[in-house]
Amino acid sequence: MTKEKKDGATPEEKRSLNFIEQIIESDIENNKNEGRVYTRFPPEPNGYLHIGHAKSICLNFGLANSYKGLCNLRFDDTNPVKEDVEYVDSIKEDVEWLGFKWNQEPRFASDYFEQFYTWAIKLIEDGKAYVCELSAEETGKYRGTPTRPGTESPFRNRAIEENLDLFERMKMGEFPDGAKILRAKIDMASPNMHLRDPAIYRIKHAHHHRTGDKWCIYPMYDFAHGLSDYIEKITHSVCTLEFEVHRPLYDWFIDQLITTDYRPQQIEFARLNMNYTVMSKRKLLQLVEEKLVSGWDDPRIPTISGLRRRGYTPASIRNFAERVGVAKRDNVIDLALLEYCIREDLNTTAKRRLGILRPLKVVITNYIEGREEFLDAVNNPEDETAGRRKVPFSRELYIEQGDFMENAPRKFFRLAPGREVRLRYAYFIKCEEVIKDENGNITELRCTYDPLSRGGKSPDGRKVKGTLHWVSARHAIDAEVRLYDRLFKDANPLGKKDGSDFKDFINENSLEVLTDCKLEPSLKEMKPDEKFQFERLGYFCLDTDSTEGKPVFNRTVTLRDSWAKMNKK
Numbered sequence: 001m002t003k004e005k006k007d008g009a010t011p012e013e014k015r016s017l018n019f020i021e022q023i024i025e026s027d028i029e030n031n032k033n034e035g036r037v038y039t040r041f042p043p044e045p046n047g048y049l050h051i052g053h054a055k056s057i058c059l060n061f062g063l064a065n066s067y068k069g070l071c072n073l074r075f076d077d078t079n080p081v082k083e084d085v086e087y088v089d090s091i092k093e094d095v096e097w098l099g100f101k102w103n104q105e106p107r108f109a110s111d112y113f114e115q116f117y118t119w120a121i122k123l124i125e126d127g128k129a130y131v132c133e134l135s136a137e138e139t140g141k142y143r144g145t146p147t148r149p150g151t152e153s154p155f156r157n158r159a160i161e162e163n164l165d166l167f168e169r170m171k172m173g174e175f176p177d178g179a180k181i182l183r184a185k186i187d188m189a190s191p192n193m194h195l196r197d198p199a200i201y202r203i204k205h206a207h208h209h210r211t212g213d214k215w216c217i218y219p220m221y222d223f224a225h226g227l228s229d230y231i232e233k234i235t236h237s238v239c240t241l242e243f244e245v246h247r248p249l250y251d252w253f254i255d256q257l258i259t260t261d262y263r264p265q266q267i268e269f270a271r272l273n274m275n276y277t278v279m280s281k282r283k284l285l286q287l288v289e290e291k292l293v294s295g296w297d298d299p300r301i302p303t304i305s306g307l308r309r310r311g312y313t314p315a316s317i318r319n320f321a322e323r324v325g326v327a328k329r330d331n332v333i334d335l336a337l338l339e340y341c342i343r344e345d346l347n348t349t350a351k352r353r354l355g356i357l358r359p360l361k362v363v364i365t366n367y368i369e370g371r372e373e374f375l376d377a378v379n380n381p382e383d384e385t386a387g388r389r390k391v392p393f394s395r396e397l398y399i400e401q402g403d404f405m406e407n408a409p410r411k412f413f414r415l416a417p418g419r420e421v422r423l424r425y426a427y428f429i430k431c432e433e434v435i436k437d438e439n440g441n442i443t444e445l446r447c448t449y450d451p452l453s454r455g456g457k458s459p460d461g462r463k464v465k466g467t468l469h470w471v472s473a474r475h476a477i478d479a480e481v482r483l484y485d486r487l488f489k490d491a492n493p494l495g496k497k498d499g500s501d502f503k504d505f506i507n508e509n510s511l512e513v514l515t516d517c518k519l520e521p522s523l524k525e526m527k528p529d530e531k532f533q534f535e536r537l538g539y540f541c542l543d544t545d546s547t548e549g550k551p552v553f554n555r556t557v558t559l560r561d562s563w564a565k566m567n568k569k
């Protein structure tokens with residue numbers, strides 16, 4: 001079976017259905033749930049979303065779009081201690097930014113607290129739940145191990161009346177945190193640990209960001225999740241592989257409480273893992289709280305807000321999610337693939353500009369002082385509709401320090417004493433003299449230009465090997481530019497067996513700040529979210545730290561494509 005990719009994809013881009021699409025198509029064929037497709041994205045508002053969530057968003061909203069279904073945004077806000085409205089707001093912003101629309105208003109598991117409570121009472125009345133007073137430590141001991149059955153709690157066979165009374169008093173706030181829990185009565189000998197009388201409700205005297213102090217008992221994820229799916233009439237509840245072992249429990253609650261034919265189906269897929277980074281919200285929170293990064297939107301971390309600030313586009317992330325695909329087995333994706341996706345996008349959309357990161361002054365001695373001219377430059381060779389612009393040229397210019405070498409080897413095709421290069425869109429210049437300060441540092445180059453080489457064309461067939469980028473000193477804008485490298489030195493900073501911490505692998509050179517950069521003046525007119533290619537240097541975007549007089553740019557990615565290279569071999 002194949003599926004037409006939307007967005008005018010060519011037939012070559014047809015791909016085979018992934019296993020979730022296969023399930024859905026077969027459900028539609030069998031008219032399961034009257035052929036409805038209804039998914040949800042269910043984040044816990046306890047941190048900012050990351051690229052792994054982006055994959056789940058693209059999958060859930062994408063399935064709804066493909067099959068003319070609906071997708072809910074549901075906040076799984078059952079743990080008041082770690083949750084916050086700041087996170088709720090950032091999550092909404094990120095989903096919208098990625099280009100998706102949830103059905104109606106966002107949902108909250110807390111909207112259903114009353115219904116959950118009623119269902120919990122129903123379980124007690126049916127003899128399928130009990131209030132347990134074992135301590136956390138004892139509960140752990142009673143649970144057994146995967147190979148050894150657990151032991152039944154001494155509170156397991158309490159009378160229904162007593163359970164109802166105790167649960168009511170838990171709700172009324174009579175007991176401190178942790179004194180009692182409500183547990184499902186399933187099977188302490190089950191080979192699946194999750195079925196060994198799992199907790200349904202716990203006591204937490206904590207203020208909830210939506211329900212305030214109304215509740216001091218909160219439902220557990222496993223209880224709330226499937227039932228929320230049921231309430232919202234979700235058909236395909238897509239989640240990550242670690243929930244596979246929870247599925248019998250997901251089904252158990254629904255089996256006990258629901259009598260209709262309709263029931264949501266949980267389907268698991270492999271979570272996205274990427275090398276050279278960390279992706280769990282807990283780890284990201286640690287980096288933020290310990291100020292190892294500048295915040296949740298630090299351009300070095302894989303949060304959606306970090307990627308946005310770094311210059312990633314929604315299209316590049318959606319494309320990444322599509323390329324990664326949907327698998328049933330865990331794997332690790334190379335960070336280079338993500339970079340490939342943004343390069344591919346920006347190559348066709350970003351305007352080319354000239355900018356100098358580490359300036360070296362060049363004086364053209366045979367160019368009349370005070371003269372200026374405006375040279376024709378193309379905005380994007382990949383896109384004719386992007387048009388052209390004028391770049392000012394004058395007697396004093398800047399080139400990149402790295403484009404000059406005093407004692408250059410023969411194969412150095414950039415500027416060196418006595419050698420000639422082309423300045424992009426401008427002229428051939430030849431280095432005649434090197435000026436140094438009293439410490440021997442090069443401060444300036446004296447060059448001559450060939451007036452007949454205007455536009456960078458050879459006047460007489462003589463060839464130059466190198467073409468350099470440059471800016472006119474007098475016209476340039478001053479800017480700060482931030483260059484990034486991977487945040488971790490090790491491909492797998494987590495899960496080391498030697499007891500080391502992931503923070504031990506932080507790359508101390510992951511951020512380089514250049515404060516004396518010179519950019520071509522047309523950048524004055526840029527829009528805040530516009531992206532550019534600075535020729536030979538990479539793709540850049542304006543950072544949120546920019547001020548009126550001093551723009552700050554982030555390098556999104558260099559031009560060097562390691563992904564395409566690796567995959568050509």
Ligand code: ATP
Binds near residue numbers: 042043056273
């Ligand atoms: P983390 O483990 O990073 O803290 P989480 O799973 O606790 O994330 P949730 O807010 O519970 O975060 O996740 C919301 C949804 O996003 C869930 O359906 C979850 O399965 C999915 N999700 C989370 N991380 C990934 C990932 N790395 N790849 C794909 N989907 C993910």
Ligand code: MG
Binds near residue numbers: 044
């Ligand atoms: Mg979670």
